[in-house]
Amino acid sequence: MDTARLQQALDTITTRMQASDDWGQVASYIPELARIPPRQFGIAVATAGGEMLTAGAADTPFSAQSVTKVFALAIALGRAGDQLWARVGREPSGSAFNSIVQLEYEQGIPRNPFINAGAIVVTDEILSGRPPKEALAEILGFVRAAAGDDSIYINDKVALSENAHGHRNYALANFLRACGNLRHAPELTLGTYFHQCAIELSARQLARAGRFLIGAPGMPNLVARPRIRRLNALMLTCGHYDGSGEFAFRTGLPAKSGVGGGILAIVPGRASVAVWSPGLNAYGNSKLGTEAMELLARAMDWSVF
Amino acid sequence: MDTARLQQALDTITTRMQASDDWGQVASYIPELARIPPRQFGIAVATAGGEMLTAGAADTPFSAQSVTKVFALAIALGRAGDQLWARVGREPSGSAFNSIVQLEYEQGIPRNPFINAGAIVVTDEILSGRPPKEALAEILGFVRAAAGDDSIYINDKVALSENAHGHRNYALANFLRACGNLRHAPELTLGTYFHQCAIELSARQLARAGRFLIGAPGMPNLVARPRIRRLNALMLTCGHYDGSGEFAFRTGLPAKSGVGGGILAIVPGRASVAVWSPGLNAYGNSKLGTEAMELLARAMDWSVF
Amino acid sequence: MDTARLQQALDTITTRMQASDDWGQVASYIPELARIPPRQFGIAVATAGGEMLTAGAADTPFSAQSVTKVFALAIALGRAGDQLWARVGREPSGSAFNSIVQLEYEQGIPRNPFINAGAIVVTDEILSGRPPKEALAEILGFVRAAAGDDSIYINDKVALSENAHGHRNYALANFLRACGNLRHAPELTLGTYFHQCAIELSARQLARAGRFLIGAPGMPNLVARPRIRRLNALMLTCGHYDGSGEFAFRTGLPAKSGVGGGILAIVPGRASVAVWSPGLNAYGNSKLGTEAMELLARAMDWSVF
Amino acid sequence: MDTARLQQALDTITTRMQASDDWGQVASYIPELARIPPRQFGIAVATAGGEMLTAGAADTPFSAQSVTKVFALAIALGRAGDQLWARVGREPSGSAFNSIVQLEYEQGIPRNPFINAGAIVVTDEILSGRPPKEALAEILGFVRAAAGDDSIYINDKVALSENAHGHRNYALANFLRACGNLRHAPELTLGTYFHQCAIELSARQLARAGRFLIGAPGMPNLVARPRIRRLNALMLTCGHYDGSGEFAFRTGLPAKSGVGGGILAIVPGRASVAVWSPGLNAYGNSKLGTEAMELLARAMDWSVF
Missing domain, CATH: 3.40.710.10 (DD-peptidase/beta-lactamase superfamily)
Known part of the structure; x- marks a missing residue:
């Protein structure tokens, strides 16, 4: 080059x-x-x-923020393999990042892992029954390893602010849960998700x-x-x-x-x-x-x- | 007759x-x-x-359950008058009772007060900054007065069961909140709503x-x-x-x-x-x-x- | 009174x-x-x-115009009885009079006989393989009989004008036909429909x-x-x-x-x-x-x- | 290689x-x-x-069939340049090839030139007021020139068969026309489109x-x-x-x-x-x-x- x-x-x-x-x-x-x-x-x-x-x-x-969805997807595929695709699709959605319409029409299977609903499912897959701290350690560890830089960190204030104002994401997570496509309580998965997004x-x-x-x-x-x-x-x-x-x-x-x-x-x-x-x-x-x-x-x- | x-x-x-x-x-x-x-x-x-x-x-x-929506609507109209109609419509929805699609297309204004989203807004209007207990006392009081029967009661177990499984209603309430059409925290309005529905x-x-x-x-x-x-x-x-x-x-x-x-x-x-x-x-x-x-x-x- | x-x-x-x-x-x-x-x-x-x-x-x-849909529905029910309801629903649509969205989601069954798509099906039912003139004679005859007034007429110019500009109705009729819910060629049913609407x-x-x-x-x-x-x-x-x-x-x-x-x-x-x-x-x-x-x-x- | x-x-x-x-x-x-x-x-x-x-x-x-949409798009872009994008979008639709729903929500602008609605607009752009034969000569000429093979032909029987059964495409074309996004009569543009698709x-x-x-x-x-x-x-x-x-x-x-x-x-x-x-x-x-x-x-x- x-x-x-x-x-x-x-x-x-x-x-x-x-x-x-x-x-x-x-x-x-x-x-x-x-x-x-x-x-x-x-x-x-x-x-x-x-x-x-x-x-x-x-x-x-x-x-x-959503740039972390790429790293989370790589981790989730590493954990679940192609079984992940039973929970989330691989098609462009044709809708806004936070739309809930498609989710209702398609019974809780998000169109792809990069819209918010899909990314919440991906984080839910990574969480996998563990305490959120462990899942976050894995996500942050992956990003640090990829960058070869252990100074990358999570900004808790941003995560908490997101949690306090994230009603639309709570709507998505609760809808996923209602459709049987969220394994943890919405606040648990979202708590993890907001911290993942708050990587700086x-x-x-x-x-x-x-x-x-x-x-x-x-x-x-x-x-x-x-x-x-x-x-x-x-x-x-x-x-x-x-x-x-x-x-x-x-x-x-x-x-x-x-x-x-x-x-x-x-x-x-x-x-x-x-x-x-x-x-x-x-x-x-x-x-x-x-x-x-x-x-x-x-x-x-x-x-x- | x-x-x-x-x-x-x-x-x-x-x-x-x-x-x-x-x-x-x-x-x-x-x-x-x-x-x-x-x-x-x-x-x-x-x-x-x-x-x-x-x-x-x-x-x-x-x-x-949803039969209480009629009484709640009567109360909310008594409190807010026609201003209530700025928060909820008067048209048949053409959709299921718990659909969220219409809510996204119409920016958080439920089609009518009898679908779940609309009824949640109605209860939110009645809540009006008060402790849920006071709002519930008003709702139960209205039903009792209408029936002329003070033995009508709220079944707490049903309300709690509903709260534990009401993810779709939580999705609706959070979506309403995200659209600026819910005045209280979703868990507060829904706590009231589930108790209202649990009238027996x-x-x-x-x-x-x-x-x-x-x-x-x-x-x-x-x-x-x-x-x-x-x-x-x-x-x-x-x-x-x-x-x-x-x-x-x-x-x-x-x-x-x-x-x-x-x-x-x-x-x-x-x-x-x-x-x-x-x-x-x-x-x-x-x-x-x-x-x-x-x-x-x-x-x-x-x-x- | x-x-x-x-x-x-x-x-x-x-x-x-x-x-x-x-x-x-x-x-x-x-x-x-x-x-x-x-x-x-x-x-x-x-x-x-x-x-x-x-x-x-x-x-x-x-x-x-659309006021004639009431008379046409009465005639079609007289001809087909409750079998008509296999072709058209009885629910408010929640959509505009000329919307095609619901038709796609519900495979060509219009929500009710008063939105355009439903009214086209009703006229198609009345047409019933006859030359449009005969169907129109029945429709106009019904309105005249109801009013007890044989001077009521069809304004051909309005019908032709409608036909020349009725692309949205042509979209509906062709969609119905594609779904197998139109028995005649779209131009035949619509020709009848536009004349029915042109009753003055x-x-x-x-x-x-x-x-x-x-x-x-x-x-x-x-x-x-x-x-x-x-x-x-x-x-x-x-x-x-x-x-x-x-x-x-x-x-x-x-x-x-x-x-x-x-x-x-x-x-x-x-x-x-x-x-x-x-x-x-x-x-x-x-x-x-x-x-x-x-x-x-x-x-x-x-x-x- | x-x-x-x-x-x-x-x-x-x-x-x-x-x-x-x-x-x-x-x-x-x-x-x-x-x-x-x-x-x-x-x-x-x-x-x-x-x-x-x-x-x-x-x-x-x-x-x-739809493989011709690539060649037609190349021709239309050659004729209209980026002005074509005022008539058709560039986003995945998230819907079936013949869906009309998106067209209604987005006022007659098809999501992209490869779904049927978008391809009809592309052919309409190529038609450009000319007799269909001339437009078809340009399309077939382009494909022949690309292949360096003048034996490529249009199968008229397929085109006519398509025209006789193409009610869903007629629905799309009439809807586009109703939205002001079709410059020719639907039967003219579709006649051209069906012949384009019938290239063998x-x-x-x-x-x-x-x-x-x-x-x-x-x-x-x-x-x-x-x-x-x-x-x-x-x-x-x-x-x-x-x-x-x-x-x-x-x-x-x-x-x-x-x-x-x-x-x-x-x-x-x-x-x-x-x-x-x-x-x-x-x-x-x-x-x-x-x-x-x-x-x-x-x-x-x-x-x-």
């Missing part, structure tokens, strides 16, 4: 993003996220060659953590090759909720976004990219993060297609 | 019902209701003339309690005449969930059913009828109760049309 | 309506209806006692035509008593599409509206009321017609409840 | 498929397709290196026709590189209707299926693959074709991820 060209692309994009006059809207549904200053942008790329390139605020920790890391750390999805020699070997491909396929088709098709159309890369403004994108065989900017677009994905990812994919001629 | 003819109709219908070979299925979602012996049938009519006629097990108390009374007591809806001189004067009409209109269009049109088509009477197997029907100007049989049909309404009500309406030529 | 009081009510209401500063919006989807001057209002009452009282433009013919009559004629639904001695005996009740029940629960609950709540009377601005309401045992004003409200029902009906019901203390 | 290994994979897969004891169900909705013998299987690969490898019935012509070619011809989507030097240069990527992205996210996520999960390749049993899959930069077997699975995609594609992707280690 031409790292000089890549560094130049990152710098150019970062300069352009920092000059933006529309940074999007910071998530406002919990106070802990609402008070993040919006005008921040950072990007980091971990290459299959083992290099790390960054630009902007690549070392500022942010709330990973920087773009640099996230790019490192994503290396196991590149599928190249020398990368952290946490998941077997066929499963890596499947995780990438799910990220491409379902990683941005009802904006997934649009993101695939524009960037051609598998990726997962979070309401904290982070996006993890994978360039199979080549790189793991993390971008962060806390202001969101209408789909609830990072506004500048999405734009930056599209510019980077174009500049580097990165696309799976 | 020809009370001899009415008594004969009640007796004939009761004999026929007791000979039924299909009593329907007792509600099984909570243990407290699941263990009720199904082969029971009772009916009672309170006439505008002040008479009470009964047949069968008219003095066996049963769980009123006999067919005789229920028929007496329904007299205020007849709209005739000498009946308990709890609600003004125009509101009585409106309550009856809502019962006719929405009282049996997605089986409301069918019930109106067959009996021509405003009525409200409950999952405990009770049905309260009003013959405007003439009578209040309560029927009870715990086995349910596919819509979740009393199987023999529905059939008996249709036979009675035909035998007495009772219909609002 | 106190006809003097009734006449006075009609006059007062008419005066008040004529002073309105918001007449609603005339239906604009076909040119033939769009050019009707909006500021017109007429009302007529045919009493069970055989009297006819009118006020305003009670002799101006207007396009009956005045408020006076419509009030007379509705007398068979009053269910009182001396009224035209076109339909047996139990069926009259059922037709009224359907009008009350489904007669105003997704505004049916609201209309029942406000007036307490079974009624059927049409996009031409007409409403036929029945006061069981007492009267048939027709009101007309071409401007519509948001539900597609006559704005002043709806208001006038509510005022009249209140003034005369008319309500089935 | 190791063509010896590829040929061996094709032969092994074909032998295995031919020994299958479940060939799926041939499409039965039109007589012309229903009478195709089900036990047929053919596969062909056109490599970026210019080679053609086949196995099984690779020279039997079959009805391309063999697996060999289809594999050749798909080469312009490989995006490699020396391939037919019909569409610019960025657009090739976008077409592939849409095929991956939306190419198999509500089975798109599953197909992407299993094979990791962009592909488009047709009800005639054909599938065109692209291995970006490397190959264009066509497989055909007329029996379908529950999603309406070729049963053995889907299985074969998964086996081939695994055998050749082909995946975009």
Whole structure:
């Protein structure tokens, strides 16, 4: 990989993003996220060659939120194997991230593991009768191992704030429970889920953590090759909720976004990219993060297609 | 009213019902209701003339459940007046009693006060910042006053059982809360709601309690005449969930059913009828109760049309 | 009936309506209806006692449109009996008059005979393999017989205009056909349907035509008593599409509206009321017609409840 | 590319498929397709290196049906550019290929160009006021040019059969027209659409026709590189209707299926693959074709991820 060209692309994009006059809207549904200053942008790329390139605020920790769904899914598949797919589907939902409509029409089987309902089922699978602390230790341990960085942590305040305002997630979890697709009390699974979402890391750390999805020699070997491909396929088709098709159309890369403004994108065989900017677009994905990812994919001629 | 003819109709219908070979299925979602012996049938009519006629097990108390929604609505309208209609609609929903789909499409405004979501909003309105005990005292007090019978009570075990298994109602309440249409914590409003539903009374007591809806001189004067009409209109269009049109088509009477197997029907100007049989049909309404009500309406030529 | 009081009510209401500063919006989807001057209002009452009282433009013919669905349903039930209910339901739809969503979810069985999809099935049942002319002769003949007035006619220009702009009805008819619930080619059934809707009559004629639904001695005996009740029940629960609950709540009377601005309401045992004003409200029902009906019901203390 | 290994994979897969004891169900909705013998299987690969490898019935012509949607989309984008996206979305629908529900909720804008509603809009865009014959000449010309084979033809009998039984497509087209998203009379656009779908070619011809989507030097240069990527992205996210996520999960390749049993899959930069077997699975995609594609992707280690 031409790292000089890549560094130049990152710098150019970062300069352009920092000059933006529309940074999007910071998530406002919990106070802990609402008070993040919006005008921040950072990007980091971990290459299959083992290099790390960054630009902007690549070392500022942010709330990973739904980006953690990728790691949780990898863990749950490791624990349950293909039996997980009896509890959650693999199709794009065509609906918003927090929609409950599909759940009623399809009797409590979420369409895919990246919408909220599906991610709650995944965390419920990981919980598996253990005290939440143990499940969280496994999740955090996986992310730390992937990043090779034990300083990644869970922000309890964000988790508690989420719990206090997470009525829509409580609606989903209770509905799943009513349909027999939640093994623990909703407050137990959600307590775990909110703490998982409250993992904080920087773009640099996230790019490192994503290396196991590149599928190249020398990368952290946490998941077997066929499963890596499947995780990438799910990220491409379902990683941005009802904006997934649009993101695939524009960037051609598998990726997962979070309401904290982070996006993890994978360039199979080549790189793991993390971008962060806390202001969101209408789909609830990072506004500048999405734009930056599209510019980077174009500049580097990165696309799976 | 020809009370001899009415008594004969009640007796004939009761004999026929007791000979039924299909009593329907007792509600099984909570243990407290699941263990009720199904082969029971009772009916009672309170006439505008002040008479009470009964047949069968008219003095066996049963769980009123959703039949209480009528009384709660009368109370909430008394407290909030037409402002209540900003929080809940007046249209048939075309959906099951516990559906959450409509709630998402219409941003947390339940279609009507008789589906579960709407009834939860109504109870939330009655709660009004008070301790649940006070709200429950008002609700129970209203039913007792309507029936003129202070022995009507709340079965705490049923309420607690409902609370332990009411995940779908928790889903609805949390969704309402997420939409800003629930003023109290979901567990507070639902605690009140489950206790309201756990009111127990006999067919005789229920028929007496329904007299205020007849709209005739000498009946308990709890609600003004125009509101009585409106309550009856809502019962006719929405009282049996997605089986409301069918019930109106067959009996021509405003009525409200409950999952405990009770049905309260009003013959405007003439009578209040309560029927009870715990086995349910596919819509979740009393199987023999529905059939008996249709036979009675035909035998007495009772219909609002 | 106190006809003097009734006449006075009609006059007062008419005066008040004529002073309105918001007449609603005339239906604009076909040119033939769009050019009707909006500021017109007429009302007529045919009493069970055989009297006819009118006020305003009670002799101006207007396009009956969906009001004809009541007459068509009476005819189809006469032909097919209860077998008709295998093709169409009896429940309020909770959806707009021309919605196709419910049809897909319920495999081509329309919720009730008064939404467009259901009315198309009803006309298809009447058509019954005959040339459309014969079916139309039966429909027009029924309305004329009910009104005792052979001058009622079909406006071909309106029918042709409807046919040229009726893509949504063509979508419904083709969908029904695809589901196996339409016996004729869509253009054949719709040709008949559009001509049925294009029947024109005045408020006076419509009030007379509705007398068979009053269910009182001396009224035209076109339909047996139990069926009259059922037709009224359907009008009350489904007669105003997704505004049916609201209309029942406000007036307490079974009624059927049409996009031409007409409403036929029945006061069981007492009267048939027709009101007309071409401007519509948001539900597609006559704005002043709806208001006038509510005022009249209140003034005369008319309500089935 | 190791063509010896590829040929061996094709032969092994074909032998295995031919020994299958479940060939799926041939499409039965039109007589012309229903009478195709089900036990047929053919596969062909056109490599970026210019080679053609086949196995099984690779020279039997079959009805391309929805596979033509890819070519039509390429043409429409060539004509209208990004303005096309004002008429049709780019998101997976989460619904069946012929669903009309989403169309009503989203006011006549189909979710993507590969579900029927979206493909009808695409053909309507190509039609562009011209006689259908001219539009069809352009579509057939494009496919012939892509394949470098002027013997590819349209089967009129299939088109006429489709027209006679295509009520659901007529429902979609009329609904689009009612929403203002169809520029021609439904029968005109659908006449064109049905003829487009009736293009017949063999697996060999289809594999050749798909080469312009490989995006490699020396391939037919019909569409610019960025657009090739976008077409592939849409095929991956939306190419198999509500089975798109599953197909992407299993094979990791962009592909488009047709009800005639054909599938065109692209291995970006490397190959264009066509497989055909007329029996379908529950999603309406070729049963053995889907299985074969998964086996081939695994055998050749082909995946975009």
